[in-house]
Amino acid sequence: MTATLEVRNLRTHFFTRAGVVKAVDDVSFSIAGGQVLGLVGESGSGKSVTGFSVMGLVDPPGHVVEGAILYQGRDITRLSERDMRALRGNRIAMIFQDPMMTLNPVLRIDTQMIEAVQAHAKVSRAQARSRARDALGQVGIPSPDERLAAYPHQFSGGMRQRVAIAIALLHHPDLLIADEPTTALDVTIQAQILSEVQKLAVTYGTALIWITHDLSVIAGLADEIAVMYAGRIVETGSAARVLDTPLHPYTQGLIGSVPSRNRRGEKLRQIPGMTPSLLRLPPGCAFRTRCPHADAACEQEPEPSQPVPGQTTRCFHPLIAVSA
């Protein structure tokens, strides 16, 4: 079975006046239908840009400079804008972080949904409308017929995110990229949205890339986890492995900074220092300035290695070796 999406050595750089920002630098991962990949990292680690690169929506001054994005074996970085548009919102869809901003405030919900239906399906307005209504019902919006005529400001944040999800799932995409869609929502709404998306993804066999900085969200959701730091994936593996026995010191730091019942009463550990500016990345391992295990070796570029089967890391001192 070929992967729904395979990203190979993707590099997306932004050519700003201050210099080249390597927002995504040699990122590779793959995901199959029905799978959930958690893409984890701090703000500015390049996880959103990775998502936009797959969508072909990186705005100047940035663009994909290298690598391949294979959708069902086809490299979509080489597609014409027209062919890419046929995929976007149809086979590959995305939901955004802030539901208050993703819907156009001056257009009614039905306008925004019907145009999305008609962008990829040759159907009449009435048919498109009924599809939009069904989609709203599916994401748990009560009396969808009336709500279609409403404007975005008449919805709450959670409801708006449901609308955005309904729009993203209108054409039952093969791949859905969710860019922190629950970050801006209440915890209770967060849980509802999570289970809603999960349910729908399973129903249609959609491959789901869930971008987040929140490990607790990803723990119950993802099959695979990829941890990003400063534009690179520093660790990948099954969710259970990565969370239980992290190899990379950064992953360990992330896990340690989340409150846990097992460590009640202990001080929360934090990662010292700050994410380095992507404009002035130190040579070698980008994490070494904050890493307790760093030594002279880390001034070289670490290549991905697989110290244990099924778990990859970019580190000269994977934690398994330290404890051994």
Next chain:
Amino acid sequence: MTTWLIRRLIQALFVVLAMSVIVFIGVHVIGNPVDILISPEADQAERARIIASLGLDQPLWKQYVLFVDDALRGDLGRSFVFNEPALRLIAQRMPATLELAVTAVLMSMLFGIPLGLYAGLYPDGVVARTIMAGSILGFSLPTFWVGLMLIMVFAVQLGWLPSTGRGATAELFGIQWSFLTLDGLRHLLLPALNLSLFNISLVLRLVRAGVRETLPMDFVKFARAKGLAPARVIFVHVLKNIMIPVVTVVGLELGSTIAFAVVTESVFAWPGMGKLIIDSINVLDRPVIVAYLMMIVLLFVTINLVVDLLYTLLDPRVRLEAKG
């Protein structure tokens, strides 16, 4: 909505009333028409007779009460100079001015919106920079000079267009209009262009700023993520968000364009209200000045009302009941 409308109409009434007082007093302060109207050779008895016949022997407050009383019956006084009702004098010349101003405002949108869109979408191009530089000229060059240059180039040098007058007119609703005949249109073109130059620059800059502001918004990216064609994204999602400031400014500019068409009317010998008001001010023909200013006040009040109503069409978040 109805309560809002009633409240606005009452407000408008007070504005008109207040303006009438200010105008009436203001006009009496700037000079005594008797000095200009009555020939120096006239004897004392003759003077007194004329002053009494014009009603100028009454105290100011009594003149005002008489004026309001007449005004309520639709009579804004008789011109001292033409001995004709002031309102009729203005009404005779109003179509010419209205025609000129409305054409100018339409032209400002016709040119301003596309140019601004282009400059906003491709801000770094040579064309966009040229447009923006040109708009500075549009702002800063004095109208009368531009008018003279237009006549020099298009009427004198090239001989393409006539330079003065309204040309042939045709009747519609019992009023003579230039825009209904080809010859009239040819006469209309240069003065309208001259009058619209400032507004074109204004609209252009407003649209450009709006595009620059709206393009990076999430909802634009989401619209693209739905796979919509670029034309739909720009002309529906972006443009509709920009139209609110544009409608406001164009609405207000329509008022000032009518009020300040004076210069253009003088340069192109366009027989509109502007010419009349300048002449009336020169001879202190009070009733005409007062009637003209009252008309302008009414015009502004009406335009503001229409602009507010247009808001609700453009932005669903504006609810008229909510404000005063």
